[in-house]
Amino acid sequence: MKKTIISVVGRDTVGIIAEVCTYLASANINVEDITQTIVHGFFNMMMIVDTSSSTKNFQEMSSGLKEVGDEIGVTVLCQHEEIFDMMHRI
Amino acid sequence: MINMLEVNETNHMISDENLDVRTITMGISLLDCIDSDLRKVNEKIYHKIVNYARELVKTGDEITAQYGIPVVNKRISVTPIALIGAASCRNPGDFVTIAQTLDRAAHEVGVNFIGGYSALVSKGMTPAEEDLIRSIPEAMAKTQNVCASVNVGSTKTGINMDAVRLMGEIIKKTAYATKNDNCMGCAKLVVFCNAPDDNPFMAGAFHGVTEADAVINVGVSGPGVVKHALERVRGENFEVLCETIKKTAFKVTRVGQLVAGEASKRLGIPFGIVDLSLAPTPAVGDSVAEILEEIGLESVGAPGTTAALALLNDQVKKGGVMASSYVGGLSGAFIPVSEDQGMIDAVNAGALTIEKLEAMTCVCSVGLDMIAVPGDTSAATLSGITADEMAIGMINQKTTAVRLIPVIGKNVGDVVEFGGLLGHAPIMPVNRFSCEKFISRKGRIPAPVHSFKN
Numbered sequence: 001m002k003k004t005i006i007s008v009v010g011r012d013t014v015g016i017i018a019e020v021c022t023y024l025a026s027a028n029i030n031v032e033d034i035t036q037t038i039v040h041g042f043f044n045m046m047m048i049v050d051t052s053s054s055t056k057n058f059q060e061m062s063s064g065l066k067e068v069g070d071e072i073g074v075t076v077l078c079q080h081e082e083i084f085d086m087m088h089r090i
Numbered sequence: 091m092i093n094m095l096e097v098n099e100t101n102h103m104i105s106d107e108n109l110d111v112r113t114i115t116m117g118i119s120l121l122d123c124i125d126s127d128l129r130k131v132n133e134k135i136y137h138k139i140v141n142y143a144r145e146l147v148k149t150g151d152e153i154t155a156q157y158g159i160p161v162v163n164k165r166i167s168v169t170p171i172a173l174i175g176a177a178s179c180r181n182p183g184d185f186v187t188i189a190q191t192l193d194r195a196a197h198e199v200g201v202n203f204i205g206g207y208s209a210l211v212s213k214g215m216t217p218a219e220e221d222l223i224r225s226i227p228e229a230m231a232k233t234q235n236v237c238a239s240v241n242v243g244s245t246k247t248g249i250n251m252d253a254v255r256l257m258g259e260i261i262k263k264t265a266y267a268t269k270n271d272n273c274m275g276c277a278k279l280v281v282f283c284n285a286p287d288d289n290p291f292m293a294g295a296f297h298g299v300t301e302a303d304a305v306i307n308v309g310v311s312g313p314g315v316v317k318h319a320l321e322r323v324r325g326e327n328f329e330v331l332c333e334t335i336k337k338t339a340f341k342v343t344r345v346g347q348l349v350a351g352e353a354s355k356r357l358g359i360p361f362g363i364v365d366l367s368l369a370p371t372p373a374v375g376d377s378v379a380e381i382l383e384e385i386g387l388e389s390v391g392a393p394g395t396t397a398a399l400a401l402l403n404d405q406v407k408k409g410g411v412m413a414s415s416y417v418g419g420l421s422g423a424f425i426p427v428s429e430d431q432g433m434i435d436a437v438n439a440g441a442l443t444i445e446k447l448e449a450m451t452c453v454c455s456v457g458l459d460m461i462a463v464p465g466d467t468s469a470a471t472l473s474g475i476t477a478d479e480m481a482i483g484m485i486n487q488k489t490t491a492v493r494l495i496p497v498i499g500k501n502v503g504d505v506v507e508f509g510g511l512l513g514h515a516p517i518m519p520v521n522r523f524s525c526e527k528f529i530s531r532k533g534r535i536p537a538p539v540h541s542f543k544n
Contacts, residue, residue, distance in 0.1 A: 007097050035094045046094040058156055077101060079158040081092060086344040088096040 003032070003081040004049050004058070006065065010074025012043040020076065023068050024049060027056045043074060048081070100341075104159060108314035108376040109342065111349045112369045113163040114150050115205075115290035117297035117305040117362065118142050120169040128178040132191040135174070139166060139195035139204075142304050142359070147200040149356045153349055161349060162311075163511075166196060167295035168206035176218035182225030189229035189236050196235040203278075205237040205295035210285070213247040213534065223256055227263040230275030237278045237293035241285040243480040245487045248537040249283065254480065255529050257281050258473030262496055265465065269498040272506050276495040277428075277460065281476050283483030283490045288363050289419040294456075294491055305362035306354045307419060310346035312338070313368045314375045316406075320384045331385065332405045339366070339409030347414045365419030366410035367456075368402075370430040372513035378402075378423050379432025390432060391442030399423060400453035420489055425450055426459035428508060428515035437516050444475070444518055452482050457491035462506050462515035465498040472496065474525035485538055 008020060017036070024031060029049050036045040054061060062078040069076030103109035123134035143166050150161040168174075171188050179185045189207055196204040207229060209219040226238050240257055243249035261276055268275035280294040287298020290307035297305070319338040323330050346364045354361035370378045379390040385398045403423045411417050425447065427433045436442035444461060451457045457479050463472075476492045483490030497506045500517050507514040 005092065005097055007094075007101060033091065037094070044094065044098070046092075046097050048092070062155065077158055080156050082348060083157040083159060083345060084092045084096055084100055086348040087100055087341045088092065 002051070004051050005079050005081050005084060006047040006049060007077045008043065008045040008069065008074050010043055010069070012038050012041055013072060016043055016072055016074055017045065019068050019072055020047070020065065023065060027054050027061060027064070029054045029061065101158070103315045107318045108311070108371070108373060109345070110160040110162050110311050111308060111346055112311040113165050113290050113309045114146070114161055114349065114353050115165045115167055115295055115307045115309065116143050116146050116357070116359065117167045117288065117301055117307060119297055119301060119303045120174045121299065124174055124177055126177050128184055128187065131175065131178045132187055135188065136191050136195050139168070139192070140198050143199040143201065145357060149353055152356070153352050157348070159345055159349065163203070164201050165290070165292060165295065166199070166201050166204045167290070167297045168192065168204065169297050169299060170206060170208035170210055172209035172216070172219040172222040173299065175222065176216065179218060179221060182221045182228065185222045185225040186229045186232060189225070189233050192236050193233035201235070203235050203237050203292040205239065205292050206297060207236050207238040208240060208296040210241045211250055211253045212241050212244040212283075213250060215250070215253060220256075223253070223260055226260050226279060227267040227275065230264050230278055231267040237295065239280040239282055239285065239294045239296060241282040242476070243283040243484050245284060245484050246537055249477065249480045249484055249535040251477065251529070251534050252532060254473050254477050257476060258469035258471075258529065261472050261494060262469045265496045265498050272508055273495050273497050274508060277493065277508055277512050279493065281480070281492045283480040284488060286419055286489055290365050291367060291369065291420060293493065301362070302360060304359045306350060306357065306359050307362040307365065308346050308350035308353070309365040309367060309369060309419065310342050311369045311376075312342035313370045313378050313381055315342055316368065317375065317377070317381045317384050320381065328401075332401065335402060335405035336409035339406040340413045343410040343413035361416070363416045363418030364410075364414040366407055366414070366417055366421040367419070368406055368423040370424060370426065371511055372429055372431055374431060377430045377432035378425055379430050379436055383432065389439055389441035390436045391446050395446065396449050396453055399425070399450050403454040420456050422454045422456065424456060424459060425454065426493075427518070428460040428462065428513040429511060430513070434514070434516060437518060444520065448478060448482070451479060451490055452486060456489060457483075457493070459491065459493050460495070460512065460515060461493070462495045462497050462500075462517045463520050464501045464517055465496050466501075467496045467520050468526070470524065470526045470529040471520060473529045475520070477529070481535070484535075
């Protein structure tokens, strides 16, 4: 099963996680892990999600989340987990 | 489990340090397109390329979207056309029709370059191979996306000096034929020694006869990533320096391996190789010259440049080899002048000359690449520069290449603009002493001894 990494970066504001998670719930995407920090007012989050029961395909989810991010002023990226595994694990 | 630091590091490489996969190149064999009827040859070539590569660009774009890694170019290489056209082409004009077919096919599937308008003449030329070579100026003038290459020497066979002499003339004619387009034809024409069969990079890519029917080769990039990694170890000793390059090259190559595997799976075409080359672009921060300067040179071209480049090239290979299951192609640091802003700056500052570039090619692939020279440089001098570079390849058992652009109507101090990935180049001065009598000798330079290495 392929997992997707969602990374969110941008200026901190109220409701970033809520907005992103609302979108994921609406698409039936399960969140497995969240890591989040704020450094110098910058919001930084990584989510690992399972898209196997998703009602949207990768392209739709990716552009949908990008729109959500644009509305609240943060950058949202969706990437298959493999690129990170390949680069950082032997 | 992947952590946030790793995710951020990867994404930072992509967004700020120009990490990308430079090219997915589909090699396609055209051996089954050979026919004695030229019309049929053209028809078969067109259909085979379009059938195999129809999904190539779309697949590359999908991979970009799903992994977040840009796949900059999608390209095709084919069997050297001198072999494919030998049974049907009676003159250089016949070969030009095949070039136009390749161009049409490239256009249809949306790739930006198609390589393999090539002849392999390291020992001798057949009449068909000579016709193909003589057709290059017209072929380059009449097509947009076709790249030509000619292999004129190898460590096993020596150097075919008749071909070297002919290529000097062909480079000049190609410059004239495309003079209204900044002599662009010469930017798509490479002369090789020890040309590899599986090179994914243009303009020298072709699909060797030792290859399968179709294959996916991938070329990685990443000079900016290496440069940024080295910024963090300024002043450290050579061990730290080399370890840093190796680790970075490993990460960059892993991405290439992933993309190659995915492209191969999605297209249903076997994976061939990952080419470990550091390929610069004219973009700021995507320069091999800047890496050499970060290693400790005031400007590339300064004393120490060859040693720094040797170190860089070797560490990239050491890191990259472990990251990929199959490595091939050119695999080395590219040092093109026009495609690397740091190289351009060094030439403009008077730090870098053709002679120093030649010395640098002894320790890295690939050769005198994208160098603009005065338009009045004689064909014999172009052949002489080519012969020197071929000799370096032959003796050192490595690939070397020459991509010179004699820019018609321009002289030292002028600049030529190619645009896009090909960049712009200051016209570099060429040694004005003659090699006419040397180049006018007929025959070939014998293969070197493979012992007594000194």
